[in-house]
Amino acid sequence: DAKTTQPNSMESNEEEPVHLPCNHSTISGTDYIHWYRQLPSQGPEYVIHGLTSNVNNRMASLAIAEDRKSSTLILHRATLRDAAVYYCILRDLAYSGAGSYQLTFGKGTKLSVIP
Amino acid sequence: NAGVTQTPKFRVLKTGQSMTLLCAQDMNHEYMYWYRQDPGMGLRLIHYSVGEGTTAKGEVPDGYNVSRLKKQNFLLGLESAAPSQTSVYFCASSYFMWVGINEQFFGPGTRLTVL
Numbered sequence: 357d358a359k360t361t362q363p364n365s366m367e368s369n370e371e372e373p374v375h376l377p378c379n380h381s382t383i384s385g386t387d388y389i390h391w392y393r394q395l396p397s398q399g400p401e402y403v404i405h406g407l408t409s410n411v412n413n414r415m416a417s418l419a420i421a422e423d424r425k426s427s428t429l430i431l432h433r434a435t436l437r438d439a440a441v442y443y444c445i446l447r448d449l450a451y452s453g454a455g456s457y458q459l460t461f462g463k464g465t466k467l468s469v470i471p
Numbered sequence: 472n473a474g475v476t477q478t479p480k481f482r483v484l485k486t487g488q489s490m491t492l493l494c495a496q497d498m499n500h501e502y503m504y505w506y507r508q509d510p511g512m513g514l515r516l517i518h519y520s521v522g523e524g525t526t527a528k529g530e531v532p533d534g535y536n537v538s539r540l541k542k543q544n545f546l547l548g549l550e551s552a553a554p555s556q557t558s559v560y561f562c563a564s565s566y567f568m569w570v571g572i573n574e575q576f577f578g579p580g581t582r583l584t585v586l
Binding site: 392397398399400401402443447458459460461462463464 | 475504506511512513514515516519529530561563573574575576577578579580
């Protein structure tokens with residue numbers, strides 16, 4: 357899987373939007389961009405995914421650059437419950453063997469939300 | 472649905488002792504995974520299973536064994552625990568799809584300390 361680069365940490369004020377960046381300059385044409393987050397003392401949870409177009413769901417929005425070499429996870433109104441480590445992960449969409457479902461986690465971005 | 476559950480939640484071992492961590496899922500998922508997470512790091516894949524009776528090595532398999540005798544259960548064994556295996560262990564599961572997002576669902580983790 358291609359490598360991603362994220363800032364180690366970010367801060368946001370409560371109820372303000374948060375933009376979490378991810379660089380993936382070596383992304384391949386069939387790599388999907390996944391975001392997971394890990395709340396304190398919990399296992400990771402899926403947030404959102406996308407390929408080329410911007411995506412929205414109830415948790416967040418994902419903005420993908422036109423050249424796909426970077427993406428941004430957007431939390432529209434940060435709450436205290438959004439304080440977590442956010443992981444940007446690339447993985448090929450298609451099944452290519454038993455190991456192809458592996459998720460490669462980096463260190464992610466630790467988001468702190470200030471009341 | 473309980474989702475993914477892990478037993479035990481905490482455990483302290485002495486060097487050389489053995490133990491088994493149990494993961495159970497009630498979502499009828501084909502794939503199951505064991506990860507470890509060391510302080511300040513992302514998750515690393517230990518072993519995974521693509522179905523009942525089938526297991527494979529991940530990124531950091533040494534010192535661990537696994538078994539998947541039933542579809543809903545995935546066991547992680549430490550035959551002779553070492554201090555380097557002090558970590559938080561997460562289990563996850565997912566569906567099999569030829570093409571798809573393959574969202575992984577994680578358990579709450581087991582915090583293991585080896586003295």
